[in-house]
Amino acid sequence: MNEMNITKSTFMEYLRCKRYPALNKIYKRKDTDDLEKERYYDLISSLDNFEIDDDQIMSFDTEHLDVMMPYFSKIEVLLANKVSSLFKGETRYGIKYGEQKLFLRDYLNFNLSCFVDIYNKSEHTNIIEVKATTSRKYLDLGFSIDGVKQSIFYKDDDNILHLKEKLDPDLLTNKKYMVQRNKLKDRFHSVGVYVYDLLFQRFVIEEDIKDAKYYLGIVNSEYVFDGTYIEDEPIYDTSIAILIDLTDLTKELLPVMEDEIKEVIKRITEDDETKVKLGNYCQLKKMRQCIFKDICYSHVPLKNSLLEFLDKHHGFKTSEGEKYDYFELLNDGYLTMESVPHNWLTRKNNQIQRDCALTHKEYFDIAKIRSAVGILKYPIYHLDFESFPCPLPRYRGEKAYAQSLFQFSIHIEREPGVCDKEKDHYEFLAYDHSDNREQLVKELCECIKDDGGSVMVYNESFEKTRIKELAKIFPEYSEQLLKINERLYDLLHVVKTNSKLFTSLGYDDERSKTINYYHENLHGSFSIKKVLPIFSNLTYKGMVVGNGMEAVYAYARYKQYDETSLKVTREALTKYCQQDTWAMVEILKELRKI
Ligand code: SF4
Numbered sequence: 001m002n003e004m005n006i007t008k009s010t011f012m013e014y015l016r017c018k019r020y021p022a023l024n025k026i027y028k029r030k031d032t033d034d035l036e037k038e039r040y041y042d043l044i045s046s047l048d049n050f051e052i053d054d055d056q057i058m059s060f061d062t063e064h065l066d067v068m069m070p071y072f073s074k075i076e077v078l079l080a081n082k083v084s085s086l087f088k089g090e091t092r093y094g095i096k097y098g099e100q101k102l103f104l105r106d107y108l109n110f111n112l113s114c115f116v117d118i119y120n121k122s123e124h125t126n127i128i129e130v131k132a133t134t135s136r137k138y139l140d141l142g143f144s145i146d147g148v149k150q151s152i153f154y155k156d157d158d159n160i161l162h163l164k165e166k167l168d169p170d171l172l173t174n175k176k177y178m179v180q181r182n183k184l185k186d187r188f189h190s191v192g193v194y195v196y197d198l199l200f201q202r203f204v205i206e207e208d209i210k211d212a213k214y215y216l217g218i219v220n221s222e223y224v225f226d227g228t229y230i231e232d233e234p235i236y237d238t239s240i241a242i243l244i245d246l247t248d249l250t251k252e253l254l255p256v257m258e259d260e261i262k263e264v265i266k267r268i269t270e271d272d273e274t275k276v277k278l279g280n281y282c283q284l285k286k287m288r289q290c291i292f293k294d295i296c297y298s299h300v301p302l303k304n305s306l307l308e309f310l311d312k313h314h315g316f317k318t319s320e321g322e323k324y325d326y327f328e329l330l331n332d333g334y335l336t337m338e339s340v341p342h343n344w345l346t347r348k349n350n351q352i353q354r355d356c357a358l359t360h361k362e363y364f365d366i367a368k369i370r371s372a373v374g375i376l377k378y379p380i381y382h383l384d385f386e387s388f389p390c391p392l393p394r395y396r397g398e399k400a401y402a403q404s405l406f407q408f409s410i411h412i413e414r415e416p417g418v419c420d421k422e423k424d425h426y427e428f429l430a431y432d433h434s435d436n437r438e439q440l441v442k443e444l445c446e447c448i449k450d451d452g453g454s455v456m457v458y459n460e461s462f463e464k465t466r467i468k469e470l471a472k473i474f475p476e477y478s479e480q481l482l483k484i485n486e487r488l489y490d491l492l493h494v495v496k497t498n499s500k501l502f503t504s505l506g507y508d509d510e511r512s513k514t515i516n517y518y519h520e521n522l523h524g525s526f527s528i529k530k531v532l533p534i535f536s537n538l539t540y541k542g543m544v545v546g547n548g549m550e551a552v553y554a555y556a557r558y559k560q561y562d563e564t565s566l567k568v569t570r571e572a573l574t575k576y577c578q579q580d581t582w583a584m585v586e587i588l589k590e591l592r593k594i
Contacts, residue, residue: 004268005111006261008200014264015187016281016290021264022273023292064549067556071391072132075241079130079217080118082241086158089122105204108265114201118217125212127205128243129198132391134400135161135242136221137191141183143176152180153244159220161244184249185256188280193288195246195253202250203257214250215243219391219400227396227435234394277331304337304357306330308524309350310515316344348514356518363518369594371505372494372516379453380489380588382411382419384580385466386551386573395435397473405440405466406430406555409577410447411585416592419585425578429570433558441470445480452487456584458528460490491584494591496526528583536586540579544572551576 006014014021073095080093094100101119105112118128138161139151152171153161163181165171172178186192194216202214220242228235278297282290284307290296300307312326318341324332334340337350337357345351352363387403394404410426413419428443430436448455457463464485471481493501495517502512519534529547532538540546545554554569561569 005113006264008114008197011112011200011261011264012187012193012196014267015260016283017276017279018267018270018272019274019276019296020290020292021267022271023295025271026273027292063553067553068132068391074392075132075219076117076130078236078238079128079241079243082238082243083118083120083126083128083217085238086243087120087122087124087126089120091118091120092116093118103201103205103208105207107261110265110268112200112204112261114204116201116205125209126215127198127201127212128215128217129194129201130217131194131197132219133194134219134221135244138218138244139221141180141191143174143180145174152177159239159242160215161242163245163249166248184246185253188283195249198246199250199253199257203254203261206254213245213247215245215247217241217243221400223393223399225393225396225398234392236392240392240400277327279327300330300335303523304520306334306337306340309337309340309345309353310524311347311349314347316340317346319343348510349518352515352518353524356520360520363515364594365511365514365516366594368497368502368505368507368511368516369494369591372501373588373591375505376456376489377452377454377487378413378415379449379451380413381448381453381455382413382581382584382588383448383455383457383463384409384577384584385463386548386555386577387466388552388555394433395437397469402469403462403466405437405470407551407573407577408440408444409574409581410444411578411581412447413585413588417589421578421582421585425581427574427577429573429577430555437470438474441474441477441481444484445477448484450480450483454489455484455487456489456491456588458490458580458584459492460488464488491587492526495531495587528580528587531587532583535590536583538579538583538586540576543576543579544568545576 013024076093076095080091084091092101098115100115100117103114103116116127117130118126120126120128138153141152142149143152144150150164152164154164154167155161164177165181183189183191184195187196198214198216202212205212218241220240223237223240225234225236225240275296282293282296284293306312306326306329309326315323315325316329317323324344329340337354340354342351342354345354356363385405386407387405389401389403390398391401393399393402395402398404407429408427411419411421412424412426414424426443426447428440430440467481467485471478471485474481490498492498497512497514497516499509499512503509521534522530529540545551551573554573558566558569
């Protein structure tokens with residue numbers, strides 16, 4: 001009798017390290033052959049378009065599934081329709097796990113199993129692994145020939161992406177091409193992880209069907225929705241779905257997969273819980289962070305640890321010039337900032353962090369902070385947006401995962417320190433899921449007067465990009481919106497730094513790129529949620545909506561609420577967004593005192 005069922009998600013988890021299967025057994029975590037778990041795994045692997053705070057990583061649960069699943073299911077349907085019209089024949093898929101075609105393979109006394117998202121039997125068998133991600137990350141795998149940048153993929157007449165080596169086999173000897181291509185073979189890379197999922201399926205199916213073709217089915221990043229709705233449903237062109245042909249690449253990787261499956265089986269059989277070296281496979285601070293992180297990292301201090309060094313991915317260099325990455329140091333027992341010799345820190349920012357850890361004192365570059373605050377123009381418009389990164393476009397002019405704005409909050413600070421939390425607060429909140437963007441733009445432009453005052457945001461790239469997108473979609477407001485963009489002032493640049501800003505203010509390159517402020521309570525992060533408690537007593541704890549993801553859930557669930565719950569939700573959203581802009585007022589108030 002076979003010992004155990006190994007699904008795709010079991011395989012991917014157990015492949016992390018040899019300790020994982022044993023810990024999984026000890027902690028009696030539900031095994032991953034559970035269908036809901038398998039579904040969750042697929043969802044998690046499609047979430048790289050979300051911006052997530054460090055402390056939210058492990059909080060993705062059924063709530064997220066509930067909110068996003070309708071869109072994910074729709075993507076499967078769109079892809080199934082595309083496959084049907086393209087390949088003809090018989091197409092089988094299911095928006096619930098268990099409805100899809102199941103393949104099993106008996107291997108070394110273990111059951112390998114997989115459900116195929118879309119199975120098509122026509123001239124060939126076509127196997128499609130659907131991912132709610134976009135083609136952007138694949139098209140962006142670029143290299144250059146004679147100075148001309150190009151993707152390693154090309155699109156055929158059926159809108160299917162293929163590796164360019166199919167047209168030009170000489171590319172397999174082109175180093176730059178191969179560097180990008182190798183990312184597809186890296187299970188820790190955002191493009192490789194999906195290839196691995198497909199590869200596992202191929203390994204299971206290969207024994208039954210030798211001539212199948214293997215594709216990833218994803219959303220076309222170039223598709224722009226024209227806004228057509230029929231009976232409340234968006235109508236998409238078939239070009240919204242796109243296939244990537246990975247038949248040859250997965251064939252090439254089959255021997256690797258076989259070795260790895262053997263390795264996983266060995267780990268399950270050995271059942272060895274002893275500690276292993278920490279490594280990239282723990283996927284720290286990523287959506288796929290290992291669930292046993294707290295156990296394996298329990299010896300790493302929660303404050304001022306080596307993991308809190310800024311830019312630690314660049315590594316550390318000894319006085320003899322030997323380079324170490326942070327996992328090497330961790331595994332050699334360098335757990336705290338203090339334990340890393342000062343002269344191994346080649347970056348000034350890391351030296352500052354280490355000094356703060358040693359002295360438990362804050363670091364300030366007073367002159368830089370003062371000069372940045374000194375260029376502010378009043379009134380200051382403290383601005384924050386909330387958005388819904390919907391996997392499928394909902395409104396005219398949107399693409400997949402457009403950060404569709406549904407709310408803004410503005411606090412107007414008329415003179416330094418003159419701002420009332422309630423009276424000087426302005427906001428817009430979409431009442432329902434219909435296209436409220438024009439109203440949002442109109443109210444934004446009315447609120448932010450053409451008076452030259454600074455428009456303060458925290459981490460400007462998000463707001464800047466959203467405003468640019470709106471300017472394109474609503475040309476009648478374009479001039480006003482782009483003028484607002486020119487007035488954006490990033491508070492993060494004052495707290496952290498920004499080379500361009502401080503060079504323009506007359507500081508040399510080294511000082512411009514050196515942080516302006518550090519406190520050990522930042523834990524190596526300058527997110528507003530980390531910065532705020534240092535400068536203010538304000539807290540998000542206990543709020544009904546207390547972070548960006550909860551705001552997304554609250555908005556996305558509008559249709560599920562009755563009138564009373566909707567009212568409560570809207571009030572919670574208002575409070576949350578108001579808190580975000582008030583936080584900037586508070587932080588600036590304290591920075592002015594420096
Ligand atoms: S935290 Fe890292 S070392 Fe520990 S079980 Fe997970 S992957 Fe392995």
